[in-house]
Amino acid sequence: MRLSELTKPVQDHAYAFLDEASKRELRRKILKGICIPGYQVPYASREVPMARGWGTGGLQVTLTLVAPHSTVKVIDQGADDSVNAANIRRFIARVAAAKTTTDACEATLIQSRHRIPEERLLEGQVLILQVPEPEPLRGVETSSAAAAELHADADYGMMWLKLYEQMVRYKRIIQGASYPVLVGNRYIMSPSPIPRWDVPMLHQAAHLTILSAGREKRLYCVPPYTEVRPLEFDDVPYQIENVDGMVCFRTGATHKFMNELPQEDGSSLFELSDSGYGEKILTETPLGETYYDSEGRFYHDGYLRQ
Amino acid sequence: MMATSVNDLILEPPRLVKHTPLLTVTNINKQYGQVIALEEVNVELYPREVLGVVGESGSGKSTLLRMLNLEENPDSGAYHLEIPSYQDQNLFELSRFERRQLRVKQIGIVYQNPHLGLRMRNSSSGNVAERLVVAGERNFSRLRAAAKRSLEVSEFPVTRMDDPPKNLSGGMQQRVQLAKAIALKPALLLLDEPTTGLDVSVQALVLDTLRRLQRDLGIAMLVVSHDLGVIRTLSDRVMVMRHGRVVEQGLTDQVLEDPQHPYTQQLVHAKL
Amino acid sequence: MAYVAARGGEQAILEAENLYRELLGTLSLERVKIIEETMPYLIDRVMGEASIYAPELAALAIAQTGGELYESVLLLRAYRSTQPRLAYAAPLEQDDLKTVRRVSAAFKDIPGGQVLGPTLDYSHRVLRMEVLRGETVTHQTKAAPQASPSSFPALAAWQRQAGLLPEIQADQTVPSEIPDVTREPLLFPVSRAHKLQSLARGDTGGILALGYANMRGYGAVHPTINEVRLAYAEVLLTHPSTGVQFSAGQVRVSSSEIVTNFAGNPQDPRLELGFSATLGWNEVKTIAASMLDLSMERSGHPSQTPEFVLYHTEPVEASGFCIHFKLPHYVTFQSSLEAMRDVKGKGHREKVKEESAVALEEAML
Numbered sequence: 001m002r003l004s005e006l007t008k009p010v011q012d013h014a015y016a017f018l019d020e021a022s023k024r025e026l027r028r029k030i031l032k033g034i035c036i037p038g039y040q041v042p043y044a045s046r047e048v049p050m051a052r053g054w055g056t057g058g059l060q061v062t063l064t065l066v067a068p069h070s071t072v073k074v075i076d077q078g079a080d081d082s083v084n085a086a087n088i089r090r091f092i093a094r095v096a097a098a099k100t101t102t103d104a105c106e107a108t109l110i111q112s113r114h115r116i117p118e119e120r121l122l123e124g125q126v127l128i129l130q131v132p133e134p135e136p137l138r139g140v141e142t143s144s145a146a147a148a149e150l151h152a153d154a155d156y157g158m159m160w161l162k163l164y165e166q167m168v169r170y171k172r173i174i175q176g177a178s179y180p181v182l183v184g185n186r187y188i189m190s191p192s193p194i195p196r197w198d199v200p201m202l203h204q205a206a207h208l209t210i211l212s213a214g215r216e217k218r219l220y221c222v223p224p225y226t227e228v229r230p231l232e233f234d235d236v237p238y239q240i241e242n243v244d245g246m247v248c249f250r251t252g253a254t255h256k257f258m259n260e261l262p263q264e265d266g267s268s269l270f271e272l273s274d275s276g277y278g279e280k281i282l283t284e285t286p287l288g289e290t291y292y293d294s295e296g297r298f299y300h301d302g303y304l305r306q
Numbered sequence: 307m308m309a310t311s312v313n314d315l316i317l318e319p320p321r322l323v324k325h326t327p328l329l330t331v332t333n334i335n336k337q338y339g340q341v342i343a344l345e346e347v348n349v350e351l352y353p354r355e356v357l358g359v360v361g362e363s364g365s366g367k368s369t370l371l372r373m374l375n376l377e378e379n380p381d382s383g384a385y386h387l388e389i390p391s392y393q394d395q396n397l398f399e400l401s402r403f404e405r406r407q408l409r410v411k412q413i414g415i416v417y418q419n420p421h422l423g424l425r426m427r428n429s430s431s432g433n434v435a436e437r438l439v440v441a442g443e444r445n446f447s448r449l450r451a452a453a454k455r456s457l458e459v460s461e462f463p464v465t466r467m468d469d470p471p472k473n474l475s476g477g478m479q480q481r482v483q484l485a486k487a488i489a490l491k492p493a494l495l496l497l498d499e500p501t502t503g504l505d506v507s508v509q510a511l512v513l514d515t516l517r518r519l520q521r522d523l524g525i526a527m528l529v530v531s532h533d534l535g536v537i538r539t540l541s542d543r544v545m546v547m548r549h550g551r552v553v554e555q556g557l558t559d560q561v562l563e564d565p566q567h568p569y570t571q572q573l574v575h576a577k578l
Numbered sequence: 579m580a581y582v583a584a585r586g587g588e589q590a591i592l593e594a595e596n597l598y599r600e601l602l603g604t605l606s607l608e609r610v611k612i613i614e615e616t617m618p619y620l621i622d623r624v625m626g627e628a629s630i631y632a633p634e635l636a637a638l639a640i641a642q643t644g645g646e647l648y649e650s651v652l653l654l655r656a657y658r659s660t661q662p663r664l665a666y667a668a669p670l671e672q673d674d675l676k677t678v679r680r681v682s683a684a685f686k687d688i689p690g691g692q693v694l695g696p697t698l699d700y701s702h703r704v705l706r707m708e709v710l711r712g713e714t715v716t717h718q719t720k721a722a723p724q725a726s727p728s729s730f731p732a733l734a735a736w737q738r739q740a741g742l743l744p745e746i747q748a749d750q751t752v753p754s755e756i757p758d759v760t761r762e763p764l765l766f767p768v769s770r771a772h773k774l775q776s777l778a779r780g781d782t783g784g785i786l787a788l789g790y791a792n793m794r795g796y797g798a799v800h801p802t803i804n805e806v807r808l809a810y811a812e813v814l815l816t817h818p819s820t821g822v823q824f825s826a827g828q829v830r831v832s833s834s835e836i837v838t839n840f841a842g843n844p845q846d847p848r849l850e851l852g853f854s855a856t857l858g859w860n861e862v863k864t865i866a867a868s869m870l871d872l873s874m875e876r877s878g879h880p881s882q883t884p885e886f887v888l889y890h891t892e893p894v895e896a897s898g899f900c901i902h903f904k905l906p907h908y909v910t911f912q913s914s915l916e917a918m919r920d921v922k923g924k925g926h927r928e929k930v931k932e933e934s935a936v937a938l939e940e941a942m943l
Binding site for chain 1: 587588590591652653655656658659660661662760761762763764765766767883885894895897898899900901902905906907908909910912913914915916917918920921
C-alpha cells in the first residue's frame with residue numbers, strides 16, 4: 001500500500017476557499033455579533049485572493065456561509081455588473097459552485113458594497129455589507145483602543161457634538177453616507193457607506209445583516225427585527241436623500257435611489273441605482289414589495305418624520 | 307472629629323449653618339511609591355459654602371481635587387455627597403459608569419489648564435452642549451438655548467458662542483469652562499487654580515463672575531489655589547495643606563488675619 | 579436591450595487582466611528559476627512580508643506579477659492563509675543560529691568577533707557598465723586562514739552578565755501557546771508576541787520610514803546597533819508519534835538588537851534593548867524594526883504608538899486600502915452631493931428661516 005492511496009488527491013483549496021478553521025472562527029464571531037447587535041467583534045481576517053479594501057471582509061463572511069444550494073447576488077454601488085461585483089461573483093461561483101443571480105428576491109446571500117436593494121428582503125435572506133471603516137467614532141477618536149472604551153461606556157457625547165456642530169455651521173446635518181445609527185438602543189454603529197436612503201431599511205428588518213471589515217478585522221450584525229435608529233435631534237428629523245422629480249431614464253421608475261449621469265448640455269439624467277431592480281422592470285419580471293412605494297412613502301409608517 | 311492627632315492647632319470648623327454637610331470626606335490617605343500625597347485628610351463642605359484650599363505645589367491639594375472629581379481613588383477613606391439617591395454611598399466605591407453619571411450631573415470642574423476641560427477645536431457652545439447631551443437632552447433648539455444661557459450667565463459674549471476655544475483669550479476660555487461646569491446646575495463646583503495665569507485685570511473680572519454666580523446659584527464650591535488673594539475673595543472658610551496634611555483651617559478672615567500654624571504664618575507673610 | 583448591453587463589466591475585467599499578463603510574456607518554470615537564483619534578496623524581502631518561507635513560491639509570485647511587490651506579497655499571503663498549521667518549531671537562541679554575518683557598533687571587538695560576511699556596505703556604488711558591453715563579471719573570495727566558528731554568542735548575554743542590561747526571565751510559554759498574529763486579530767494594548775510578529779511581516783518601506791523618523795529626531799533615543807545578524811536557522815520539529823526532535827530544514831533569518839542611552843532608576847541605571855527578527859536577509863528592515871520595538875515602549879509621537887506603527891506598516895492592508903480608492907464611489911459621492919446642494923440652495927431660503935429661528939431662541943430664553 002502506498003501513502004498516496006491513503007490520502008485524498010491534493011486540492012488547490014478547500015470548498016469555498018477558506019479552510020475549516022477559518023470558517024469556524026468566523027461562524028463563532030458571527031454568532032457573537034448576532035447576540036450583541038451593533039457590537040464590533042474582532043476576528044482574525046485571513047488574506048483572501050483579493051486586495052484588502054476590495055470587499056475581503058464581506059467575502060470572508062460570504063465564503064463562510066455559502067453552500068452548494070445557495071443563491072448568491074453580488075452588487076457594488078447597487079449594480080450587479082460593476083467590475084468589482086462581477087469579480088467577486090466570479091470568484092464565489094468558482095470556489096463554491098453556488099448559483100448566482102441578479103434578482104434580490106431570489107438570492108439567499110447578498111453581498112453588497114454601499115447599497116441595500118430596493119425590494120424588501122425577507123426572513124431567511126442574509127445581507128452581507130462590505131465595510132471600509134467599522135468604527136463610527138473614528139472621526140472623533142482616532143485610537144481604536146480609546147474608541148472601544150467609549151463604546152463600553154456608551155459614552156457618545158462626542159458623536160452628538162459632531163452633529164451639533166454641523167447644525168450650527170450648516171443648519172443641517174451634512175453627513176452623507178455612513179450615517180451613524182443606534183442599534184438596539186445600545187451601540188452606535190456605522191451602517192457602512194450606504195446612502196441615508198438605505199439606512200431605515202435596517203430598522204426592524206426581516207432579514208439578517210452582517211457587516212464585515214476585512215482590513216480592520218471587525219464584524220458586526222443587525223439581527224432580524226432589531227431597532228435601528230439614525231442619530232437625530234428631536235426637532236431636527238433625519239433626512240434621506242431627496243429624489244423628488246428624478247425619473248429613471250431607462251425604466252421610468254421614481255422614488256428610488258438614483259445615479260446622476262451628467263450630460264454634455266449641463267443637465268443630468270437619472271437612472272436607478274439598483275440595477276437588478278431596473279432589469280426586472282425592463283424584463284417585466286414580477287417585482288417584490290419595495291421599502292419605499294412609488295410615492296416615496298417608507299413602509300414603516302412614522303419612522304421617517306417630516 | 308477632625309484630624310486632631312496631626313496637629314493640635316487645628317480648630318473645630320465653625321458651623322455657618324446648622325446643617326448636614328453637602329460633602330464629607332473622611333480619612334483619605336494616598337501614597338505614590340514612597341511619597342505620601344495625602345494623609346488622614348478630612349473635608350466638610352456645607353450647602354452654599356465656598357471652601358478654599360491653599361498650599362504650595364506638592365502639598366496634596368491637586369490630588370485631593372482629583373479625588374473629589376472622582377478621577378482617582380485614595381488608598382483608603384470615604385467620600386459622601388448629600389444628594390438624592392447617593393446618600394450613604396461611599397462614592398469611591400462607585401463603578402466607572404456610575405461615576406460618569408454622577409460627574410455629569412452633580413460635579414462641575416474648572417481646570418487651570420483649559421485643554422483639560424475643553425475641546426479646543428469644537429465650538430464654545432458645543433462644549434457646553436455636550437454636557438447636556440450626555441445627560442440625555444436630544445432637542446437641538448433646547449440644547450442651543452441652554453448653552454447660550456449658560457454662557458451668558460458666565461458672562462461670556464454670546465456673539466462669540468460658536469467660536470472654538472482655541473481662538474479665545476485665556477479669560478474667555480475659563481468662562482467657557484465655567485459655563486460647561488454649571489450647565490446642569492451641579493451640587494458641587496470644583497475650581498482648580500481658576501485664574502492662575504490670567505492677567506491681573508482679567509483675573510479680577512473672572513473672580514467677579516465666580517462670586518456673582520455663587521451668590522445667584524448658591525452652588526457649593528471648593529477652590530484650590532496657591533493665591534491667597536483668590537482665596538480671600540472667594541471663600542468663606544479656608545483649609546491650609548502641607549505635605550499631604552491639613553495643618554490649619556477656619557474662617558478665611560480669621561486664618562488669614564491671625565494665622566496660628568507657623569507654615570500659615572509664613573504663607574501669609576510671604577504674600578504681604 | 580440597453581440595460582443588459584451595459585453589462586460589459588465581466589468581459590472587461592477579464593481582458594484587462596489578460597492584457598497585463600500578455601505584456602509580461604510567457605510564464606515558465608525557467609523564468610521562475612532564474613528569479614529564484616538571481617534575486618535572493620528580493621525573494622527574502624517578499625517572503626518576510628508574506629511571512630512564509632518558500633523561495634520557489636516567492637519567485638513564482640514575483641514572476642506572476644512582473645515584480646509588483648505588493649501583489650506578490652498578497653499572492654503569498656492568500657496562499658499561506660489557506661494552509662493549516664501542522665506543527666510548532668522549537669524556539670531558538672541567538673547562539674543556535676548558523677551565523678554568516680554579525681556586526682556590532684557598540685564595541686570595537688566582541689566575544690566571537692566581528693564577522694562581516696556577505697555585504698555591500700563597503701562597496702563603491704558604481705554601475706558595472708562593462709556588463710552592458712557584453713563582458714561577464716564573476717567574483718571569487720579567498721578562503722580565510724581559519725574557519726570561523728559556526729555559532730556566536732549573543733552580545734546581550736554578555737551585557738546582562740556585566741549588569742549593563744536588566745536581567746530577564748526566559749519566557750516559558752510553550753510554542754503552541756504563543757499568540758499568532760496570522761490567526762488572531764491584532765488588538766491593543768498589544769502583546770509583545772503580536773508586536774514582534776507584526777514588525778517581522780511589516781512592509782519594508784513602511785518600517786524603514788517610521789524607524790527612520792524615530793532615529794532622526796521624533797524618538798527620544800539615540801540608537802546604537804548592539805548587533806545585527808544574518809544567519810541560517812534550523813527549523814526543529816518534534817515528531818508527533820515518536821517524540822523525537824528532527825530538522826525540517828534551514829531558513830535564512832536576520833535579526834537586530836539596538837541599545838539606547840541608559841534610563842530608568844538613577845541608582846541602578848541600565849541600557850534598554852530593542853529587538854527584531856524576520857524571515858530572510860533584510861538588514862535595513864530588521865534594524866528599523868528593532869528601533870521601533872524600542873521606541874514603542876515609550877509614548878509620545880505617533881511613530882512611537884503601537885497602534886499607529888503596526889496598523890500602518892501592514893503591507894497588504896495599507897496597499898489594498900490605497901488602491902481601493904480606484905473603485906467606484908458614486909453612491910457615497912451622490913449622497914454627500916445631495917447634502918451639499920441642499921446647504922447651497924438653503925442660502926437664500928435660510929434668510930427667512932433664520933429670523934424665525936432667532937425668534938424661537940429668544941422665546942426659549
